[in-house]
Amino acid sequence: MISKIFxxxxxxxxxxxxxxxxxxxxxxxxxxxxELIDALLDQGAKDLVVVxxxxxxxDTGLAALLAAGRVRxxxxxxxxxxDSHVFDGLYRAGKIELELVPQxxxxxxxxxxxxxxxxxxxxxxxxxxxxxxxxxxHIDGRDYILEYPLHADYALIKAHKADxxxxxxxxxxxxxxxxxxxxxxxxxxxxxxxxxxxxxxDPEAIVTPGLFVQRVVALGAQK
Numbered sequence: 001m002i003s004k005i006f007x008x009x010x011x012x013x014x015x016x017x018x019x020x021x022x023x024x025x026x027x028x029x030x031x032x033x034x035e036l037i038d039a040l041l042d043q044g045a046k047d048l049v050v051v052x053x054x055x056x057x058x059d060t061g062l063a064a065l066l067a068a069g070r071v072r073x074x075x076x077x078x079x080x081x082x083d084s085h086v087f088d089g090l091y092r093a094g095k096i097e098l099e100l101v102p103q104x105x106x107x108x109x110x111x112x113x114x115x116x117x118x119x120x121x122x123x124x125x126x127x128x129x130x131x132x133x134x135x136x137x138h139i140d141g142r143d144y145i146l147e148y149p150l151h152a153d154y155a156l157i158k159a160h161k162a163d164x165x166x167x168x169x170x171x172x173x174x175x176x177x178x179x180x181x182x183x184x185x186x187x188x189x190x191x192x193x194x195x196x197x198x199x200x201x202d203p204e205a206i207v208t209p210g211l212f213v214q215r216v217v218a219l220g221a222q223k
Contacts, residue, residue, distance in 0.1 A: 002165055004165065004210065004213060004214060004215055004216050005217070006216065009219075010039050012217050013039050013189065016154055018047045019048070019049075020045060021152045021154075022048055022152060022154045022155070023050075023110070023150075023152040023156070024051070024052045025156065025158055026158070026177065028053075028054065028057060030173045030174055031173065031176045033190075033191050035191050036189060036191050037062055040065065040156070046070045047072045049075065050062070050071050050073070051150055052076050053076060053078060053106070054078040054081060055084050055087035056086055063084075063086040063087070066086050072096070072097060074098055076101065077100070077102060077106050078103075101130075104122075106150075108122070110150050110184045112149035112150075113152075113184035120146075122144055122147055123144050125145060126144065131145045134147070152184055154186070154187045155181040156189055156191075157177075158174055158190070158191050161192055162201075162213070163195065163198050163200065163201055164198065165198065166215075166216055167209055167210040168208040169202075169206055171193075178208065179207050179208045182208050182213055188208075190208075190213055190216050192219065195218045
């Protein structure tokens, strides 16, 4: 019987090694898998490369992981916000590496990894410091730069419901980066509000098929 259900967030992340590349879903706090991040903090893996839309908010979640000195590099679109003081302090002190990626490019690099695409050309960032050292081509009267896919060892995502096969549905804007991150990782771990019986999820509502999900943890009551 196929079952991808883990009894706890700690059990689901017990094998994350030092130096792993970890994608973390969420757009700000919307869809952020806070409990999985906390479990990763407790687990102890260090020297991590984190892929996220931003660089943490306040002092909890991703910001706490950064503050603990566990992240060597972050790849994101919005590293500085009004409450990104943890990242700001680390970066100014030279204690963390930043790869800044425009948001559309970030999403497409993740999607490309999941789709098996070896690279793509985009006009975004042409003529800026972000294009330095990248291959440039002139296509149909316009300049483009070559971007490569982003792969990860683990993806931590938040969904609304799952079944034991790992099929996922999301709640409104909490969907954001979760679906593409699941496809771009070797091990996708989803925290969900509840796990339902097979057949209860409307097939038309399933956004992430269980094919792309390896581990599921229910934080609410299981059905």
